[in-house]
Amino acid sequence: MNHQFEICLALGVVVPLISFAILVFFGANPPFGKPRAAYLAFAAIATSCVLSSYVLINWYGLSVAERTELTENAFRYHWADFGNISIDVGVKLDSLTVIMYFMVTFIASCIHAFSIGYMSGHSDEVGGKCKYHRFFAYFGLFSFSMLGLVISSSLLFLFIFWELVGLCSYLLIGFYFHEKYASDAGMKAFITNRVGDFGFIVGLALVVLYTGTFDLDAAAASFAEQYHTGTGIFAESISLFGWHVSGMTLATLMGIGLFCGAMGKSAQFPLHVWLPDAMAGPTPVSALIHAATMVAAGVYLVARVFRLLTPDAQMFIAVIGCITLTITALIAIVQTDIKKILAYSTLSQLGYMVFGMGVGAWTAALFHLMTHAFFKAMLFLGSGQVIEGCHHEKNIMKMGGLSRKMPWTGRTFLVGVLAIAGFGIPWLHIGDIKFGLGGFFSKDEILAVAYERAFNMGGDGHGESHESGGTHGENEDHAAPVHGDGHAMANVAEGVQLASADTNASALLAAQSAMASSESGDAHHAEHGRADKMKIAGTLPSLPKWMFWLPIFIAYVTPFYMMRCYWLTFRGTPRDHHVHDHAHEIPWMWVPLVILAVGTLVCSYMLFRPMIADAGGVATHAAGIVAIDGEAHSWEDTSGQVMLTVTHGSGMDNPHNALALIVGFSWLIGMGLAWLIYRNGPALAGRIKDSVPGLALVHHALEQKLYFDHVYNYALVGGTKAFGKLMGAADGVLDFVVDAVAYLFRGIGVFAGRQLDMGVEKRDIGLVDNIANFLAWITYMTGTGLRRPQNGRIRTYVLLTAGAAGIALLFVLFWPHSSDAAEVLSATAQP
Amino acid sequence: MIEDAAFYIFAGVSLFSAIAVVLSKNIVRAAVGLLGTLGGVACLYFLADANLLGVIQLIVYAGGTLILIVFGIMLTSQSPWVGFLPTKVQAIAASIVAVILTIGIVRLVTLVPWAQRNPDELSQSLTVKSIGDALLTTYLVPFEVASVLLLVVMIGAAYLARTEK
Amino acid sequence: MLATIGLQHYLILSALIFSLGVLCMATKRNAIGILIGVELVLNSANINLVGFSKYQTGKGDGQIFAVFVILLAAAEAALAIAIFMNFYNNVRTIDVDRGDELRG
Secondary structure, eight states, rough: OOOOHHHHHHHHHHHHHHHHHHHHTTTTTTTTTTHHHHHHHHHHHHHHHHHHHHHHHHTTTTTTTHHHHHHHHHEEEEEEEETEEEEEEEEEHHHHHHHHHHHHHHHHHHHHHHHHHHTTTTTETTTEEOOHHHHHHHHHHHHHHHOOOOOOOHHHHHHHHHHHHHHHHHHGGGGGSSSHHHHHHHHHHHHHHHHHHHHHHHHHHHHHHHHHHHHHHHHHHHHHHHHHHHOGGGGGGEETTTTEEHHHHHHHHHHHHHHHHHHHHTTTTSSSHHHHHHGSSOHHHHHHIIISSSSHHHHHHEEEOOOOHHHHHHHHHHHHHHHHHHHHHHHHHHOOHHHHHHHHHHHHHHHHHHHHHHHOHOOOOHHHHHHHHHHHHHHHHHHHHHHHTSOOOBBBGOOOOOTTTTHHHHHHHHHHHHHHHHHHEEEEEETTTTEEEEHHHHHHHHHHHHHHHHHOOOOOGGTOOHHHHHEEEEEETTSTTTTTTOHHHHHHHHHHHHHHHHHHHHHOOOOOHHHHHHTTHHHHHHHHHHHHHHHHHHHHHHOOHHEEEEHHHHHHHHHHHHHHHHHHSSSOOSSSSHHHHHOOTTTTHHHHHHHHHHHHHHHHOOOTHHHHHHHHHHHHHHHOOOOTTTTTOOHHHHOOOOOGGGGHHTTSIIIIIIIIIIIITTTHHHHHHHHHHHHTHHHHHHHHHHHSSTTHHHHHHHTTTGHHHHIIIIIIIIHHHHHHHHHHHHHHHHHHHHHHHHHHHHHHHHHHHHHTTTTOOOOOOOOHHHHHHHHHHHHHHHHHHHHTTSSOOHHHHHHHHHHHHOOOOOOHHSSSTTTHHHHHHHHHHHH | OOHHHHHHHHHHHHHHHHHHHOOOOSHHHHHHHHHHHHHHHHHHHHHHHHHHHHIIIIHHHHHHHHHHHHHHHHOOOSTTTTOOOOOHHHHHHHHHHHHHHHHHHHHHHHSOOOOOOOHHHHOOOHHHHHHHHHHHHTTTHHHHHHHHHHHHHHHHHHHTTTOOO | OOOOHHHHHHHHHHHHHHHHHHHHHHHBHHHHHHHHHHHHHHHHHHHHHHHHIIIIIOOSSHHHHHHHHHHHHHHHHHHHHHHHHHHHHSOOOBBBBOOSSSSO
């Protein structure tokens, strides 16, 4: 078996590492120095991008069966055994890896190119340390670790690369480490991520404990089998701090633990506080790490471990995502720092992705990840242009009218705003091609699944029983032979998805054709769509209604704040003439912007979605994490009705029929409202704030980021202080007791003295004083005694060591049970 | 029988020399005592079919290390007979520790029923050749590492002992 | 009275020489005296190795380990003497009790 894909991917991972190694050691001096260090880094990531393009193109040409075969025979090297746990080094080769890898290398290349221009304007010297090459060295390290994370087949290596990207994030947030705010932000990010990673480690430990493997596929297969048979983790029943924990709860905890890692990395509530602060780093860093790739790694992790999530864990994830996307979008409305607005919108979109994962919209969430990566990277680079062009002015209140000064930046920024707002026109399509930008498809697809989940609505197929056998037979040739035992239903799900992806794969506009053919009554697809809905209807617990309406509401808020940001920055009249007069577009730096804008325009049409759907088939089959309600733990009823295949079948066509009325024109309404309010600058908004009662209060709360930082400060920092105070109070109580005892004894003494008619001396040394003196004496003697052996004399040390060894020996041998020791020793005495 | 007697003789020589090492106040005498111990132990090696080891002990230890030590004494003693005596307390404490250690180890050794084979059954030809073969095959890596170590030690010792200008 | 020589005899001899070596290390104030004590300890370890080699494995492995021990002892002695020379050059004495300051 030749592993050409794996070799290409691994090479692509290693090349940035080589760039890092060269730059970190030799980057400062000739032959590298200022511009050439950047060229080397760019060349490295461009090489990775070319390699990944090669893999992508070839992978795209393969049939589904061939892909499945490659996935199953992907490169694995047996590395080590620890007890029963074997550790493999390998490449996870499936459509998701390929597409994600391509996305990372492509966007990273664009951002590297942008950084060449961006960093050239930055002062080099801080305390004599050249920082220019360090920036690109860190970028190389980040590219290496991010790509490694994407291709890891084992949770262990995923975790290692996970920590590595965290390290790079720390290094790059604190890139201007001589500024206090930057180093503080770096530490905040690092520490917040540690909190999440703790959960990750616990989850990882549980996975390894119960499945005995780090391998993603093997762990998932083992987990599913344990559920089938009710063994392993599901047979567990332990008592934890007095609470009874059933196996199912434990499995849920495992999933939540793994998700905790994602919560840290993807900055989900309540660990979201680090991401806005992370904007202290250079803007390309924000674009690459804190918008496009690293923060998406959390979603990627959830996608990879999806098969280990129980329904309860999924619900937890959905709730967290829902909360995050809501509060952060609201906070974004009142921010005035252009990067902070983008940061909060990133948080909100990440919330959408996590929410999508939680409701089971696996494909849609990853699709949203891809589209979001493109337009958010572009938006950040655009903001970098603005900030750089305005001489480090970040406040949008001082901008305005910049589109005349930097036309390309303005245009690309508008594309980004439209994409994130979900620009598109429902119902309208020319042939197979629907009209819309990234967010229109991906976000609405998530909402569609939420809609299905919330209202348990299945269209015309609702309520019919699902004939598993028939469907299975139909798709038998597509069903992967792996995990064949008792996973019929799982294979169905896979078959359905694979079959569709296969059909689509021949067309370039695959997603659109899938929709169109489904809409036009193609029997094949229609049947799948119905079957998918039935699965959903019957199995998963329904979503609380608010978890559907909140994201819908936020779909209106998103265009509003993005339009506000765009209009205040680029349109209208200039509000600060100083800033405006000096604003300029840096030549050629808009080229990466345009490339990314084109990527944004086409990414929702091109092969992205079918590739992810294809991955969904393979990656989620046998997951079997579906409704397990109450005591009815019968896997047979629910197994394999995995994965809400609805994301694929009805995700694209249904929502714009059923949901279009609710959310289809949210972009228009939101953006229109923002235009009405901010058309003439921020003044009108201020008047509205003052005139509507209560709004100012809300505004203030939002401006203070809903007090999260305050609460954490108060609860964690203040909590520690309060604990100290409590201890102080306890000390006071002790003092009081001691004093009371002293008075008591003194009273007794006085009393006894009177009785004995001896009188009481004025200067009586009480019991308490004696105790205190005694304690002090003990301390003193201990200290003196301990000081004595530490006299720096080698002979004393020899004596102490030998003496201790001898005494230990005597203790073992002459203790009453020394015969036991003899037995043990005689057992070892045999040759 | 003769072998048994030889063991006791050589063991006695080693032991008494060792005691002399400990008790002698003069460091030169201690070095001579060490020579006795090394020689006695070397003889024990011969007795225990470890011929090569005995030779190495004599050449490297008695011939090399001991000479080195004597040179060290010569170079560092202002007068040849200078000795520094420990205080009484130190001597007593050290003796107690030594006694404890002796009791402990001897008790341990006698407590364990050591599996023992008859040396006659085992008496294979443990020749110099077989050990040399083992050193250059099974134990080649430690052997090479040891050679590197010796090189490092040589450079290090030369560096440390140089006259500083 | 005296039993046939066996493994235990070697081990007891080794134990005694070991204790004497420790005693030597703990009582000598002369640095070279301490070095001599270390040599005694190493020798006692070698006796053990040879004893086990003779009475338990019957192969040469114990002897080979002993060879390495001798080698290390020689290396250690060479370095130690070099260090003592340096020490002597600085402090003009070989009394280890004078070496209790972390000064050059």
